[in-house]
Each structure stands twice: as C-alpha cells, then as structure tokens.
Amino acid sequence: MTTSARARRERRTGLAFISPWIVGFVVFTAWPILYSGYLSLTDYDVLTDPAFVGLENYERMAADPQVRLALWNTLQYAVVQVPLYVLVSLALALLLHQAGRASGFFRTAFFVPKMTPPVAVGVLLLLLFNGQYGLVNEALAAVGVDGPSWTTDPAWVKPGLALVSLWSVGTAVVILLAALQDVPAELYDAARVDGAGWWRRTRTVTLPMISGALFFVTVVNTIAAFQMFTEAYSAYFGAGTSSYSNDAALFYVIYLFREGFAELHMGYASALAWLLFVVIMLVTAVQLLVSRRLVYYEGEQR
Amino acid sequence: MRGRRTVRVVVVAALTVLAVVFVYPLVWLVSASFKPRAEIFDNRLLPRTPTLENYLTVWDAAPLGLWLANTLVVTALAATTVTLSSALVAWGFAHYRFRGRGPLFGLVLATMMLPGAVTLIPTYLIWHQLGFVGTTVPLWAGNLFGSAFYIFLLRQFFLGLPREPFEAARLDGASEWALFWRIAVPLCRPALVLAFLFEAQASWTDLMRPLVYLQDTATFTVPRGLKAVIDQFGPGGESQWEVVVTASVITTVPMILLFFAGQRYFVQGIATTGSKG
Structure with missing residues (x-):
C-alpha cells in the first residue's frame, strides 16, 4: 500500500528530525535523573568509585541542621518573593496597558534591567542596599525612614534579595501585558454598560481573562525562587567572604552546590537534589490543583 | 472624557517615576565606574572628578x-x-x-x-x-x-x-x-x-x-x-x-x-x- 509506505516514510523523517532531542533527552535528562537517584544511595567523592550506603544520606539529611536552615531560608524567600514578584509585574503591566502609545517606551525601561547578569545584580545589591552609604537607605532617609542594614542584618538579607529580584520583572511584565492586550474590548464595553467601575472590571473581566498568563508566571517564578542561587552566591559567598556570617543567605541550591563541588560529597548532594525535586514537584502540583479552579482558558466550556 | 484624560496623565506620571527607579541602578553603576574610590558612595549622578583610572586598574588586575x-x-x-x-x-x-x-x-x-x-x-x-x-x-x-x-x-x-x-x-x-x-x-x-x-x-x-x-x-x-x-x-x-x-x-x-x-x-x-x- 502506498499510503502506509508514505506514513512509514513520514514517521522515519519525523523521527530523524527530532533525533537530536531524543539523544539529548536520554543522555542529559533521563539518565541523569536515574543516576542521581542511584548516587543518592552512595558515598561518592569522584576520585574513588561510589560505595553503596543505602538510605544513609537521607538519614543524615534529616539530622543535618544546615539542611533545615537552607530549606527554611529558601521557603521564607519563596513565600515573600513569589507573591511580591507576581503582584509587581501585574501592577506594572496594568499601568502599561493604560499608557497608550507611550507604553512601548516604558516597557523597554522595565525590560532593560533584566539583561544585567545576575552576578552583577549581586554587586548592585551590596552597593545600593549598603546599610550606611547605600542609595536605597539614602532615599529612605529622604522620606524620614531609617533604613535597615540590608546586607549584614540576618533579618534583612532575604527581604533585600527579594526586593532586588523585582528589578528583573521585565519578562513577566511583557508576558502579562501581551495577555492584557489579548482581552477582547467588547468585554470591557459590556462591563462598562453594566456600570462596573475600574476595580470591578479588573476583578471580573481582566483577571479571569489573563489568569492563564498569571498562572504561567507564578509557576515558572516559583520554580526559580526555589532554585535561588546566583545573586545570593555572588553577594554573600565565595572565596573571599568568610569574614562574616552568611547563614541568612544559605539557600538550598547554594548548600547543594557547596556539598557537591566544594566538599565533593556527590552522593549526599544527589540526595539533596532529590529532596528539592520532590519539594518543587509537590508545590507545582498544588499550584496546578488550585489553578484548576481559578484559571480560565479560552475555548473551554463556559 | 475629561476623566479618562486625567487617568492617562496620572498613569504616565507613575510610569515615569517607576521607569527612573528601574533604569537608575544601571546609570548609577556606569557613573560609579568613572569615580575615584572615595566618591563611589556619594551617589551623585555625575562623577565630581571623572576618571578612566578604574578601567586601567581593572584591565591590569x-x-x-x-x-x-x-x-x-x-x-x-x-x-x-x-x-x-x-x-x-x-x-x-x-x-x-x-x-x-x-x-x-x-x-x-x-x-x-x-x-x-x-x-x-x-x-x-x-x-x-x-x-x-x-x-x-x-x-x-x-x-x-x-x-x-x-x-x-x-x-x-x-x-x-x-x-x-x-x-x-x-x-x-x-x-x-x-x-x-x-x-x-x-x-x-x-x-x-x-x-x-x-x-x-x-x-x-x-x-x-x-x-x-x-x-x-x-x-x-x-x-x-x-x-x-x-x-x-x-x-x-x-x-x-x-x-x-x-x-x-x-x-x-x-x-x-x-x-x-x-x-x-x-x-x-x-x-x-x-x-x-
């Protein structure tokens, strides 16, 4: 049959085109996931072969105060940073949406900081949030507020990092603005005819219509927040910064990185990676479940 | 329609302030790179005594x-x-x-x-x-x-x-x-x-x-x-x-x-x- 011959050829060609991804998936995704599962059950320092130790790494993890500290730091950061980030990007997008022709110019202003390498963001954090001379506290002083020691007071390290992360909202703003521009104008007109004010229109028309994009931004940013590394590492860790305590900035991935690549505890670090994987999956699953009730997708049954 | 125009003016004013907040750290950084060490934290927009010294130092270091x-x-x-x-x-x-x-x-x-x-x-x-x-x-x-x-x-x-x-x-x-x-x-x-x-x-x-x-x-x-x-x-x-x-x-x-x-x-x-x- 020519049709089945054609189908077979189409299948062969299609698979040939996607074969780079299949190879990459097996080598750089599937195998690493399985192998890190195995490594998490071993004692491995790269120099000698992995030695099977059963669940020892997991038992050690449960008793490791640093793990608890790192998890707690990360959780605290995520709980503050994610809602703040989503709200600020939404607020900026709503403002841009009202700005008419000027919105392109402002959109650029909000996006440019996103291009800054996170290492340099760490530098800016140390300088602008400096408790004594920093620009942020200088601005706060101008309005009569005595700013905290953002970079040295353990209570203010995470809020400082969360605030600095807002500097990179550019991508989220662009995504949300695009979603806002997709909302059909008739919906607003209808709401206006019904006498709905700005707040009611936003709550009953805008937010439901962009809930898909809001959900996307929330999920992606939550996963990123749980993997916070570069800005904190750049500012508070590294070869030179052993002179003062940086416990408040010990995020989970920083601890994992140090265990794996500074201490060469590859087995333990793999166990740490698995715990993070499970935590992130659980959080994402909860977000998915909640979103079923809150997110409206076009084309769905109304 | 007057109400809507007022809204737009307020929106653009707010966006202008926010845009300055977003762009200023970059401007601050570039400006600071042209300041001598003692002036880095003076937080002035334009360096008082602009210098290329830092670029030469960093290039050597x-x-x-x-x-x-x-x-x-x-x-x-x-x-x-x-x-x-x-x-x-x-x-x-x-x-x-x-x-x-x-x-x-x-x-x-x-x-x-x-x-x-x-x-x-x-x-x-x-x-x-x-x-x-x-x-x-x-x-x-x-x-x-x-x-x-x-x-x-x-x-x-x-x-x-x-x-x-x-x-x-x-x-x-x-x-x-x-x-x-x-x-x-x-x-x-x-x-x-x-x-x-x-x-x-x-x-x-x-x-x-x-x-x-x-x-x-x-x-x-x-x-x-x-x-x-x-x-x-x-x-x-x-x-x-x-x-x-x-x-x-x-x-x-x-x-x-x-x-x-x-x-x-x-x-x-x-x-x-x-x-x-």
Missing part, C-alpha cells in the same frame, strides 16, 4: 580581554548550536505526523519544568568522564541536542506556516532536508533570531556552570571572572569597590548592546511565549 574573548566564543557556540538543533527538532514535531508524536512533545514540555539542580551532578560526571571538566565545552556542547524552550517556541512558528509550498516542492522532487533548510528556515528567520538572542543572553550571564566547570582563570567567562574579582576586591577582600564596579560594567554592557540590537525580537518573542504557554 584581571585578564578581562581574555575573559571577554572566552565568553564571546562560548556564547556564539551556545546560541548557534541551540538554534540549529532546536529548529531541526521543532520542524520534526511541527511538520511530520507520526505515532507517539503527542506524548514525545509532552515530554519536551515536561523537561521545561525540570529543576536544573536535579541533573547538575550527573551532568557534571558525564563531562568529567569525557575529560571536558576544566574546559568551556560543557558550557555549550549540551546545546547540540536542542533545548525544550526553544523547541516549543520554534514549533509555534513552524505550525503557522501554510503546507502548500511544501507539498508543491515535494512534487517537484525536493528532498525533505531541502524543504526544511530552503523553505521553512528562511520563512521563520525572525523566530530563529529570537532563539539565538535569548540563548546568547542566557549563556553570557550564566554563573553556575562556569563555577562548576572552570578552574583555571585563563578559561573563565566574564561572569565567572567577575565573581573572582568580587572575591578579591569585594567586601571579604580588599574592599576596592571601584574595581568591582568597573568589572560589573564591563560584564553588563555587552548585554545592554545585545538588547538594543535585537529589541523588537526580545519583546515580541516573550509576548508570544506567554500567550501560548
């Missing part, structure tokens, strides 16, 4: 030229390979119908959500096994196999192409490769540029992988080098902030240039990912 060259090579390789390989895969998913295509593409999407920390250590061990730890190869070679985000993005563009030109070319005896390379790729050039720019930004600014894979200063990328500069001249070291600031400017400026070179691609591209995602 760190092999910045070499780091910039390393980063340029890594970035070019990373962006080129990921664009081409992702285009191949995206075309395979977009144009050909075969059993298992749906589930396989679902798998592509699922890998987008996979936290990078999970595969960090085994991936390191692969490159260790192949003898590439200590070189810049691990910073780009994984891109030869496509990347989920770009596959997703490019597939969207390929799906938007009409099928007729391809059927016609096929009747004329064109090979499947020619359909991809001579028709699909040229038609989707903006999307390919977009993938290239995104990856160039991601690759240039990455710190974690250079931290993991590079040991010798001669192989450093600029972000990795900047981290070394922070360690030496920053708060835990000699507290020569003017050196750190200037190295930060040198690390950042290429990205600002990249943005303005490809501005419309960046903004339109991101808008597409959100609405389709």
Whole structure:
C-alpha cells in the first residue's frame, strides 16, 4: 500500500528530525535523573568509585541542621518573593496597558534591567542596599525612614534579595501585558454598560481573562525562587567572604552546590537534589490543583 | 472624557517615576565606574572628578580581554548550536505526523519544568568522564541536542506556516532536508533570531556552570571572572569597590548592546511565549 509506505516514510523523517532531542533527552535528562537517584544511595567523592550506603544520606539529611536552615531560608524567600514578584509585574503591566502609545517606551525601561547578569545584580545589591552609604537607605532617609542594614542584618538579607529580584520583572511584565492586550474590548464595553467601575472590571473581566498568563508566571517564578542561587552566591559567598556570617543567605541550591563541588560529597548532594525535586514537584502540583479552579482558558466550556 | 484624560496623565506620571527607579541602578553603576574610590558612595549622578583610572586598574588586575574573548566564543557556540538543533527538532514535531508524536512533545514540555539542580551532578560526571571538566565545552556542547524552550517556541512558528509550498516542492522532487533548510528556515528567520538572542543572553550571564566547570582563570567567562574579582576586591577582600564596579560594567554592557540590537525580537518573542504557554 502506498499510503502506509508514505506514513512509514513520514514517521522515519519525523523521527530523524527530532533525533537530536531524543539523544539529548536520554543522555542529559533521563539518565541523569536515574543516576542521581542511584548516587543518592552512595558515598561518592569522584576520585574513588561510589560505595553503596543505602538510605544513609537521607538519614543524615534529616539530622543535618544546615539542611533545615537552607530549606527554611529558601521557603521564607519563596513565600515573600513569589507573591511580591507576581503582584509587581501585574501592577506594572496594568499601568502599561493604560499608557497608550507611550507604553512601548516604558516597557523597554522595565525590560532593560533584566539583561544585567545576575552576578552583577549581586554587586548592585551590596552597593545600593549598603546599610550606611547605600542609595536605597539614602532615599529612605529622604522620606524620614531609617533604613535597615540590608546586607549584614540576618533579618534583612532575604527581604533585600527579594526586593532586588523585582528589578528583573521585565519578562513577566511583557508576558502579562501581551495577555492584557489579548482581552477582547467588547468585554470591557459590556462591563462598562453594566456600570462596573475600574476595580470591578479588573476583578471580573481582566483577571479571569489573563489568569492563564498569571498562572504561567507564578509557576515558572516559583520554580526559580526555589532554585535561588546566583545573586545570593555572588553577594554573600565565595572565596573571599568568610569574614562574616552568611547563614541568612544559605539557600538550598547554594548548600547543594557547596556539598557537591566544594566538599565533593556527590552522593549526599544527589540526595539533596532529590529532596528539592520532590519539594518543587509537590508545590507545582498544588499550584496546578488550585489553578484548576481559578484559571480560565479560552475555548473551554463556559 | 475629561476623566479618562486625567487617568492617562496620572498613569504616565507613575510610569515615569517607576521607569527612573528601574533604569537608575544601571546609570548609577556606569557613573560609579568613572569615580575615584572615595566618591563611589556619594551617589551623585555625575562623577565630581571623572576618571578612566578604574578601567586601567581593572584591565591590569584581571585578564578581562581574555575573559571577554572566552565568553564571546562560548556564547556564539551556545546560541548557534541551540538554534540549529532546536529548529531541526521543532520542524520534526511541527511538520511530520507520526505515532507517539503527542506524548514525545509532552515530554519536551515536561523537561521545561525540570529543576536544573536535579541533573547538575550527573551532568557534571558525564563531562568529567569525557575529560571536558576544566574546559568551556560543557558550557555549550549540551546545546547540540536542542533545548525544550526553544523547541516549543520554534514549533509555534513552524505550525503557522501554510503546507502548500511544501507539498508543491515535494512534487517537484525536493528532498525533505531541502524543504526544511530552503523553505521553512528562511520563512521563520525572525523566530530563529529570537532563539539565538535569548540563548546568547542566557549563556553570557550564566554563573553556575562556569563555577562548576572552570578552574583555571585563563578559561573563565566574564561572569565567572567577575565573581573572582568580587572575591578579591569585594567586601571579604580588599574592599576596592571601584574595581568591582568597573568589572560589573564591563560584564553588563555587552548585554545592554545585545538588547538594543535585537529589541523588537526580545519583546515580541516573550509576548508570544506567554500567550501560548
């Protein structure tokens, strides 16, 4: 049959085109996931072969105060940073949406900081949030507020990092603005005819219509927040910064990185990676479940 | 209508203030790099006694030229390979119908959500096994196999192409490769540029992988080098902030240039990912 011959050829060609991804998936995704599962059950320092130790790494993890500290730091950061980030990007997008022709110019202003390498963001954090001379506290002083020691007071390290992360909202703003521009104008007109004010229109028309994009931004940013590394590492860790305590900035991935690549505890670090994987999956699953009730997708049954 | 005009004036005023807040740190950084050490924290917009001294100092203190060259090579390789390989895969998913295509593409999407920390250590061990730890190869070679985000993005563009030109070319005896390379790729050039720019930004600014894979200063990328500069001249070291600031400017400026070179691609591209995602 020519049709089945054609189908077979189409299948062969299609698979040939996607074969780079299949190879990459097996080598750089599937195998690493399985192998890190195995490594998490071993004692491995790269120099000698992995030695099977059963669940020892997991038992050690449960008793490791640093793990608890790192998890707690990360959780605290995520709980503050994610809602703040989503709200600020939404607020900026709503403002841009009202700005008419000027919105392109402002959109650029909000996006440019996103291009800054996170290492340099760490530098800016140390300088602008400096408790004594920093620009942020200088601005706060101008309005009569005595700013905290953002970079040295353990209570203010995470809020400082969360605030600095807002500097990179550019991508989220662009995504949300695009979603806002997709909302059909008739919906607003209808709401206006019904006498709905700005707040009611936003709550009953805008937010439901962009809930898909809001959900996307929330999920992606939550996963990123749980993997916070570069800005904190750049500012508070590294070869030179052993002179003062940086416990408040010990995020989970920083601890994992140090265990794996500074201490060469590859087995333990793999166990740490698995715990993070499970935590992130659980959080994402909860977000998915909640979103079923809150997110409206076009084309769905109304 | 007067009410609406007032609203617009308020909105534009608010946006102006916010835009200044967003752009000012960059301006501050660049300005500080032209200030002598004692004036870094005076937080003035324009340096009182502008100097090029910091650039000369930093150029002597760190092999910045070499780091910039390393980063340029890594970035070019990373962006080129990921664009081409992702285009191949995206075309395979977009144009050909075969059993298992749906589930396989679902798998592509699922890998987008996979936290990078999970595969960090085994991936390191692969490159260790192949003898590439200590070189810049691990910073780009994984891109030869496509990347989920770009596959997703490019597939969207390929799906938007009409099928007729391809059927016609096929009747004329064109090979499947020619359909991809001579028709699909040229038609989707903006999307390919977009993938290239995104990856160039991601690759240039990455710190974690250079931290993991590079040991010798001669192989450093600029972000990795900047981290070394922070360690030496920053708060835990000699507290020569003017050196750190200037190295930060040198690390950042290429990205600002990249943005303005490809501005419309960046903004339109991101808008597409959100609405389709």
